[in-house]
Amino acid sequence: MTRPTSVQIREVGPRDGFQNEPESIPTDDKVRLINSLGRAGFKRIEVASFVRPDVIPQLADGVEVLNRIDVPADVRLMVLVPNSRGLDNALKQRDKFHEVAIFVSASETHNKKNVNRTVAESMADNDVIARRIVAEGLDCAAVIATSFGCPYEGKVEMTRVLDLAERFAEAGATELGFGDTTGMCNPAYAGDFFRAAIERLPGVEITAHFHNTRGQGLANAYAALEAGCASFESSFGELGGCPVPAGSTGNIATEDLVSMFHEMGVQTGLDLEGVIASAREAQAVLGRKLTSHSIIAGAINWAPSAS
């Protein structure tokens, strides 16, 4: 496989990142940060989730966010729905977004803890939801959590994950996201996995969603890229911690990922300085030091300096 020369990066900080913030973020700040991301060149942003507001109060203002943000017309906005009710609610804002994410965990225990259903129950519902999303003319992106390991069950078989992916594709999902929910992937496995996924799921977009739980997030992204993966999800500022293991970092930092890709000559269409500026703005809003590296170091300056 030849290394892709350009990749797509979906910014998931406004949903996956904000969701894990303990302090409520004012809607004004969310809108301002998403607009800033739009200016940085993202063509895909996950902006809201139609979950019950009592379960995730941080995202209760999703409808207001969707209605107030002002990003370029070619930015594809994504919302996440956990079930049919969530989709019902999302569709009341039908013209405000373009992509809908649905999900399941590959491991039974994680799925049970996350949505209190068996994987079979989730998939029966997902089959219906995916078809409704497609019928609405929206893009359906299916996400499989714990694709590379489960904190409760340990190893998750690759075939189990790819079987679920295939079922999603049959139901109409045009994008399959594989989530390393608690950072258990390593680059050797990432390479093997994405080679297999790309081979088994022709015609479907394959997206890598890595966490930086043990510092290996970018190594995994690099290995996935080398295996041919050309779609990634990440979070500006490395926003979004993870409750398992307690206190861990979550998503890989978008600006670190963009820095790596640009340095390798892989195009992202993004303005790295703009992404870093957005991340620094998020840091100011949240009032705590974020764990992204490029937020401190900045982009690499290759121009010789007088000294």
Next chain:
Amino acid sequence: MTRPTSVQIREVGPRDGFQNEPESIPTDDKVRLINSLGRAGFKRIEVASFVRPDVIPQLADGVEVLNRIDVPADVRLMVLVPNSRGLDNALKQRDKFHEVAIFVSASETHNKKNVNRTVAESMADNDVIARRIVAEGLDCAAVIATSFGCPYEGKVEMTRVLDLAERFAEAGATELGFGDTTGMCNPAYAGDFFRAAIERLPGVEITAHFHNTRGQGLANAYAALEAGCASFESSFGELGGCPVPAGSTGNIATEDLVSMFHEMGVQTGLDLEGVIASAREAQAVLGRKLTSHSIIAGAINWAPSAS
């Protein structure tokens, strides 16, 4: 190139890490931490530097450290010397260590700022020092800083770096370390570089020394491994910041590197839990939150848990 099935990791935290700590670390703590690293299974530890104590007061107790530490007999201890005077002083402790590191920067400006000499001046001295080290029956490890980019000059030509490496090897160095001093390497270049270095320097050990300045440190290490590199340097707890760019992290975290290698099935001979314990001990000694990821997340637990 086939991926190496086992690697050597030199722990450089007690020298390269401590050196960058702003607060003086008591000798008792240094000794205790090095002894802890010895128990974790390291067979190579950089423990002291024979630089002028007024230049780096943090390492002024190097002789005492060398004389007080108690590590297994098969641990090879390294000291760093900046010049002939440094080697004179080091040799007064001749039986206390096994390896001597000497260095130069590949870029003129960095070398000038670091040791106030031209590269030619440094290399003339290094030729003499290397031969003296070898004559003493010690191993000479030569380190080339700014091998992957210079914060002042930008690009550093690969041939320039490998020419310096070859000259070190001719003078008797049996190990060549390539330092990414301010984190400007990317995994594509790391792969190209280490493939070229291994081809050009047969019979010499090639060591990768990456920094995590922009979060790409482990991705670079993975790429170097895939290119055939089997020797790495890292710092427990991700100790050792870097003054350029201001506030940046420095060396990659040993425990994150070990976690990645072990997960890939690459042997290090180290006890990951022991390394993490040492890093947590360092965190307690320093009284500040270190930036290593595994120090928070711990090793991956693949055993299914009752839940």
